[in-house]
Amino acid sequence: MPELHFTKGHGTGNDFVLFSDPDGEIDLSPAQLAAIADRHFGVGGDGVIRAVRSKDLPEGEAALAEDESAEWFMDYHNSDGSPAEMCGNGIRVYxxxxxxxxxxxxxxxxxxxxxxxxGVRDVQRNASGFQVDLGRWSLDGGEPLVRAKNLKVARPGLGIEIGNPHVVVALSNDDELESADLTFIPVLEPEPQRGANIEFVVPSDPLVKDGIGRIGMRVHERGSGETLSCGTGAAAAALATRYWAGAGAPNQWRVVLPGGSLGVRMWAAEDGEHVSLSGPAELVYEGDLTI
Known part of the structure; x- marks a missing residue:
């Protein structure tokens, strides 16, 4: 049976198992990926990331066509073994x-x-660790109703696309945020075809301090369940809150999650408004695993 050398890393508690396969020679099934991510019988993580060169992966062809300098591809899978489009915390750790x-x-x-x-994402160093340009975003997915265990009534959500799908739900206070039982999958009505990450958000009081918007958030990630942090989810939550706040709302936000805080910034580019994410990235330990 093959041996796999891996590294465990995390970004604000959103944790991943990473391994190197530059030439795309390791073909793990969804069941094997889920076994690696299993917290009881495997290494444990919210997802598994394979480091592979774009030229050696079919999905990498589109990346190289978009930007020929994108030598490396983040082959990301959720903890249930399903592939995901993007991961804001994962790409910093990657x-x-x-x-x-x-x-x-x-x-x-x-x-x-x-x-x-x-799509191709650009990463830079900054004071908090790394900043990633998540690209253009869009209001996409309508306003589905969201039902979550321990929340008494369904709440309207706001669909936002940032390379992967999100639905953001506003709650009235921290007690509601803490009471939501996210060990159960929230129900969306109607259910998006691709599913969605679901963010539950409470604005801070005051909402804006020193020109920076502030919100608290918990998240249920598609394919992984509740996680301590979600990078693209933090960006979606900040975008939704700015949208709800209306004219005069800031373009810089601090999102506080169970695993730490992340920075979100919106800015104008030639092809439309982009959103970027800033936060730490840590590599915790290495090991060897028999697949």
């Missing part, structure tokens, strides 16, 4: 993994282009 293992270089002021199923 960038650190590439750098620490000598697979890529990223100096101050430089940009590292990484291929994902959601």
């Amino acid at each position: 960038a650190k993994y590439l750098i620490e293992n000598g697979l890529a270089e990223l100096g101050d002021g430089e940009t590292l282009a990484i291929g994902t199923r959601g």
Whole structure:
């Protein structure tokens, strides 16, 4: 049976099992990926990330067509073994993994282009660790009703697309946020065809301090369940809150999650408004696993 050398990493508690397969020679089934991510019988993680060169993966062809400098592809799978388009925390951890293992270089002021199923994403270093340009976003997915265990009534959500689908739900206070039982999958009506990550958000009081918007959030991730943090979810939550707040709402936000805090910034680009995510990335330990 093959041996797999892996690294465990996390970004604000959103944890991943990473391994290197530059030439795309390791073909793990969804069941094997889920076994690796299993917290009782495997290494344990919210997802599994394979480091593979874009040219050696069919999905990487689109990344290279978009940006020929995207040498590396983040082959990301949720903890149930299903593939995902993007992961905002995962891509920061992935960038650190590439750098620490000598697979890529990223100096101050430089940009590292990484291929994902959601498109090429640009990563830079910053004071909090790494910043990733998540690209353009859109209001997509309508306003489905969201039912969650221990929330007495269904709440309207706001569908937002950031390379992967999200539905953001506003709650009235921290007690509601804490009471939601996210060990059960929230129900969306209607159910999106691709499913969605679901973010539950409470605005801070005051909402804006020193020009920065502030919100608290919990998340149920499609294919992984509740996680301590979700990077693209934090961006979606900040975008939704800005949308609800209306004119004059800031373009910089601090999102507080169970695993820590992340920074979100919206900014104008030639092809439309982009949103970026900032936060730490940590590599915790290495090991060997028999598949």
